[in-house]
């Protein structure tokens with residue numbers, strides 16, 4: 382692991398569902414000696430907490446109060462990031478179909494976004510962060526030194542997700558493709574900080590690329606940025 386001036390840069394990786402952001406972001410962070418932050422996991426943790434408390438996505442008051450009261454912690458774990466909700470390990474629970482199907486509705490709530498964006502900015506304040514999500518380059522860290530918009534065709538994204546969950550959830554490839562397209566639509570069309578490609582982001586279409594190739598491309602981009610900053 383090399384620490385190549387982590388004090389000087391943050392990397393924002395945004396893109397639609399299943400583009401490979403979390404795998405890629407984790408590996409980029411590892412190679413650069415940076416800290417990886419999965420903001421999608423934070424929206425998922427809020428969704429799980431709200432579902433448990435019986436709070437619907439269209440109850441902004443209760444949702445805001447709940448989000449304020451939560452302690453969400455992201456820790457490096459054996460299999461990527463361990464997510465804790467008020468001290469409880471919810472790493473697997475937040476990947477359930479029940480959470481995945483509803484997370485975009487909860488993520489459209491203004492108070493949820495305000496609280497989580499503030500937490501994310503705080504986490505990134507010391508720099509040396511790779512953060513992935515939907516609005517990182519456009520809203521949370523508009524001054525990130527490197528912004529990447531990672532995408533792939535919806536077919537390829539569905540296929541990747543299908544391989545990832547095969548066996549653990551009873552869902553067909555067609556159904557998965559529909560659900561991914563629906564989540565993209567809802568993330569792109571919400572009013573508050575929707576999924577968009579920041580004007581200064583580098584667009585990487587990973588259709589047909591391996592994870593290694595994408596990681597390599599982003600690490601190279603970051604090295605170029607670091608050299609420019611010298």
Ligand code: CDP
Nearest residue numbers: 398399420421422424484485488514515516
């Ligand atoms: O991993 P996957 O692509 O399935 O999604 P995720 O990164 O875990 O994010 C789950 C959901 O959280 C997204 O579909 C968005 O609705 C929301 N999200 C968001 O609104 N803003 C972010 N910065 C990250 C996630």
